[in-house]
Structures are given as structure tokens and as C-alpha cells.
């Protein structure tokens with residue numbers, strides 16, 4: 001006898017792609033702000049991530065033999081490294097930083113471009129971001145780009161050839177969640193490359209909401225590193241991203257303004 005319920009069981013989610021690479025986990029994490037490298041390594045492992053980002057300018061990749069190298073903590077054999085340009089305020093600096101990463105990592109060409117406007121908000125400088133994205137793509141980089149939640153800028157970055165668009169949920173390190181879900185949805189609806197919420201995630205429900213909006217993945221650092229129990233929060237984030245993705249694929253019920261009894265009345269026995 002065939003198991004008829006088998007066809008009703010949800011299959012595994014499809015892998016998603018960034019440029020030439022393919023991934024299963026839809027959670028990307030950073031390495032900053034942890035108590036120490038041990039805590040970072042445990043949280044990162046618990047998150048189930050496949051992609052780990054780090055600030056090239058603040059990380060030892062083996063240049064200083066007296067310090068621990070990130071590569072010993074986050075081995076490239078296990079994780080896809082995503083060098084980022086945190087701390088860069090001009091296109092020139094960002095391009096130079098990506099080239100340095102490529103040199104230190106034996107030709108690795110996947111980068112997270114982040115060109116900031118000023119210190120108080122760490123808001124992206126979109127003019128310098130557009131300029132550096134164009135230069136990096138011409139030079140053979142696959143660029144995942146941190147940007148504002150402006151749908152037109154997102155489309156322009158895609159037109160330039162960025163491999164993934166990463167609008168902010170809210171300010172970096174703020175933990176304020178998704179400040180403009182309507183814009184995020186517009187960006188997702190019009191994009192033909194992956195869209196990831198990057199920055200501002202505060203807790204698991206923020207990550208789930210980003211996935212329910214249809215984002216392909218979420219990138220976060222502070223929400224895990226600044227939690228009282230980072231390893232436990234990393235696990236919560238893994239589950240939230242998976243739950244949000246499943247809910248997006250399952251397609252939520254329509255909202256109604258009136259009530260609708262959840263148990264049908266048909267066949268009710270009147271007393």
C-alpha cells in the first residue's frame with residue numbers, strides 16, 4: 001500500500017545562490033563584538049550558518065603571527081568567508097580593502113561592500129556605494145552590497161551587476177528590527193538577485209519577519225553577540241530564519257476584518 005500522506009509532506013527548501021556559489025543555510029553571521037573567539041566560534045557553529053562575514057580592516061588573517069588568525073577560528077574549509085569593508089567611507093577605500101582581502105585570501109572574490117556615510121548612524125553612503133560596486137564588479141568581484149532600503153537604489157545596484165542586495169532593517173547595531181517592511185517588500189518584489197536584510201535585527205521575530213517578507217536570507221551580528229546568551233540566541237536565529245522561510249513558502253492565510261469560527265458548524269448536533 002502506498003503512503004498517501006507522503007505527497008503531503010513538505011520537501012526540503014531549495015538551495016539559494018549568490019553569484020557562482022550555492023547555499024542551504026539562509027542565515028549569515030558576523031564575527032564582531034563577542035567576548036572572545038571561543039564564544040564567537042560556538043555561536044557561529046550553533047547558528048548553522050555557511051557564510052561568515054568579518055571586517056577586513058579589523059581582522060588578523062595571518063598577517064600578524066603574534067595574534068590569533070580568524071582563519072583558525074572560522075576555517076575556510078567549513079565556512080564561506082565574506083570579507084566586508086566596514087570602516088570604509090569612500091569608494092577608493094572600499095575598493096582597496098576588497099583588493100587586500102582578495103590578496104590575503106588567495107584570490108577569493110566574494111565580498112560584502114559596505115560604504116558608510118558617517119559615524120552616528122553608520123548609514124550607507126549610496127553615492128560611494130554605487131561607484132565602488134561598479135569598479136569592483138569590473139574587476140571580477142562578486143559583490144553583496146549593504147544599502148539603504150530605497151527600492152530604486154536597490155534596482156540600480158542590481159543593474160550594475162551586484163550579486164545580492166542587502167538593505168538595512170534598521171541602523172547597524174541598533175537591534176531595532178525592521179523599520180520599513182513596506183520598502184523591503186518592494187525591493188524583494190522587484191529584485192532578480194537575492195535580497196538579504198542586513199543590520200538592525202534585534203531578536204528572532206525580526207529575522208522571521210524578514211524571511212516572511214520573502215527575503216532570501218538575513219545577515220546579523222549584534223543580535224547574537226550582544227544577547228546575554230549568544231549561543232542560545234544563535235540557535236533561536238537559526239530556527240527563526242527556517243520558520244520564516246517555511247511560512248513564506250507556505251503562504252499565510254488571508255487576513256479578515258471579521259471573525260470566522262475555526263471549527264465548522266456543518267453537522268453540528270443541536271441540544
Ligand SMILES: CC(=O)[C@@H](O)[C@H](O)COP(=O)(O)O
Nearest residue numbers: 030172173199200220221222
Ligand atoms: C557584521 C556586519 O557586516 C555588520 O556591519 C552588519 O551590518 C550587521 O549589523 P548588526 O550588527 O546590526 O546585525
